[in-house]
Amino acid sequence: MLPPADSLAPDWLSVPEDANDLAPGVWPASAVRDDAGELRIGGVGAAELVRTHGSPLLLLDEPEVRSRARAFHDAFAAATAEHGTTSRVYYAGKAFLSTAVAQWVTEEGLNVDVCTRGELEVALAAGVQPHRIGFHGNNKSVSELERAVEVGVGTIIVDSLIEIERLGAITARTRSQQNVLIRVNSGVHAETHDFLATAHEDQKFGFAFPDAEAAAARIREIDGLRLLGLHCHIGSQIFGVAGFRESASRVLELHERLRADGDLPLLNLGGGFGIAYTRVDDPTPIEDLAREIVDAVASGCAVRGIPVPELAFEPGRAIVGTAGVTLYEIGTTKDVVLDAGTRRYVSVDGGMSDNARPALYGAQFSARLASRAGGGGPVLVRVVGKHCESGDIVVEHEYLPEDLAPGDLLAVPATGAYCASLASNYNHVPRPAVVAVSGGATRVIVRGETIDDLLARDAGITGIRTADGGASGPAEGER
Structure with missing residues (x-):
């Protein structure tokens, strides 16, 4: 019989039947426990990984990244083909970018989206063809734009009138032509954290619709710029398709008006597709996302009597997030007795320097013992880091085996996105290595x-x- 839920636990967190289980959809497909109870990912045991590469350690399951990249490519290709058009899928490099990851996703048919000179140079160093790169950012410098034009970046997503003038001057000086998209705010408020919602009006990205029309007119006056179409991104970690459908409907109204003055062959609807961080998260299957979003665009075009443009999408987290698992070593445990119950604090050798998302967004994660299968009944724990901040929380609420102890290894899944890319040296803690696992082999892809x-x-x-x-x-x- 299961113990009752702890009164300190949130309503969504239930007591597990087995505190050693691995929730489907939260972990990479290769994550299993061996006969001794040790967690193995990509055919490699947790203890061996830490002995070889140290702790903390971010693992990236290469086949998981590749299969999800391929699934997005194929799903959108099939959905758009049903309506007589084509698709482009860009991997959003801000989620996590290294030369290895850039090579994996492009080999699976994806393009790459970057938003700084640094990300651009990583993509180029990986051998990504410049015409397969899209360049985002609300404050691209002149030197960044010059570099993008110089190497022949396929598309620059413009974010302000100042940027349009900067690009016009660069293309005039270099006698080149640059494809651009206009980033617009559809006004659709994604159901996500305020800092992750990016299509509302009061924020730094993009143009309001009336301003976008003026931007389009100005771009069409500049010989060196070619307006391909519009771009809209409504947020991140979004479940369901309702927000995407509504945003597409609104953007199509502007798309139709702008077509009166010239062709607009491309419509980019961004990314933001969610993943499971806990067992209660229920992300929409990739195939359903693609079919329903593309169907909505096609229906909107049919109503307006216009052709369906080529469609572009920018998944990042949904490709790399579930492929990542962070391993930590437990240093201390401490039971804190409160009026509402007892909470066990489990301190690990990393924290907000390698995973800032809980501190930034209140993000929820899961955890499991990795070096062995634990014993005893499940107890409510809070996994915390080693930094001098009370907000240094890695996993806010989780049930783990009662006998967890210093020296045990702890695994936190779904850390492939926005963990390494947001990592810092707070308290002068070195950033951990990123190690790819595949078929029982390991490879360092970012040195610790x-x-x-x-x-x-x-x-x-x-x-x-x-x-x-x-x-x-x-x-x-x-x-």
């Missing part, structure tokens, strides 16, 4: 930082012993 890496950036450190026993001194040109 060391204390020496941190010290090397401090220009005031000269002539002292570094953590590896070497000596630090001024650079050759500074002596």
